[in-house]
Amino acid sequence: MGTGSKVGLVLFRVWQIICAAIVLGILSRFLLLVNQAGAWRDGRIIYGIITGSISLVFSIVFIVPFLYAFMGFLMDFILWIMWLVLFSLLASRTTGGRCSSHWYYDYWGYYWGRWWLTPVRITGPWDIAWAGCSSWRAALAFSFLAMIGYLVTAILGAAVVSKWRNKDKNERRTGTPAVNSTTQISGPTNVTGGPTHTGAVGGTTTAPSQPANVV
Template sequence: MVLASVVSMIFRVAEIAFAAIVAGLTGKYLHATEGTSAWDNGRFIYTEVVAGLSILLALIWLFPFSSSFIHWPADFLMSIMWFVSFGLMVSWLNGSCGYVFNWSGISLDGTATCSEWKANVAFAFLSAICWLVSALIGIWWVRRHTTPVDTTGTYRRRRWYRSRV
């Protein structure tokens, strides 16, 4: 029980951190292209919205209550949204910075835009993986804490009080 809560909290903190990094890098690009059409920046606006939702939901569900595990469908949906964001950014790069997962030649001098984009893509992917693992932990927790009532397959929640016997 405690292990699942601790692991869930670790993934929630990672989700917040990864979403904040993606929001910062994408926001920097959106600020630089302020006068362009919203249609041209649609994929980046979508990424900012997904990052904002991720930060909000991960903050709300960070606390280790059992109710945070029953939100696994929302975790799975957020994972799908992050994978879509990842795909949109990879298709936007379109090989202009080389292969997306080729990390050679990355520098920290502040002028390497390809490095920023590759970091943005990588943290979007890591965020998608974290949300997917959170969903899997939630599915495991819910399946473990429900028991069949009868042979028809209906389920009920276990009661968590101590027996007086």
């Protein structure tokens, strides 16, 4: 793990936390307003809240740039798919985020602006003063950014883990060189002042020289 990969992981985790927190906050507020009005709850909004909650917890736990954080790349990949699905589901409600669809002014904008408290005849977004349009676009934008963030960390984590595993395999295959077992040692010296001899540790031995005559 290099310094660049560690810094990159932390930066993208912060990015994910910010995006998930914004989307979670916007959708949670809207769901609260819908509950106050006693209206039906769109399953796509609930799915967005679940995705944001899981992502927020995961990114906080895996923000520390240790090896285990990179090994969570499979979960990053799963969250990337979840955010991709969420962005597609939300964007399809308003045809690319435009605040002119029937779903927007008759549901999102209507309940976001609390128009059920002062009933009005709605024929278009102008009747609800375009309530919640900026919040809806923010939810879409940060959903897309979160999707990109988890895709990047999934790729980064997979690359780091693959590199670490290859390095570990190479170290196990190479090992450490064995110590040479044929080290030579010197033979004993004759007490009577005769010449010394050298013997090998291996199976081959050298015949010692004849001892000197004692006078």
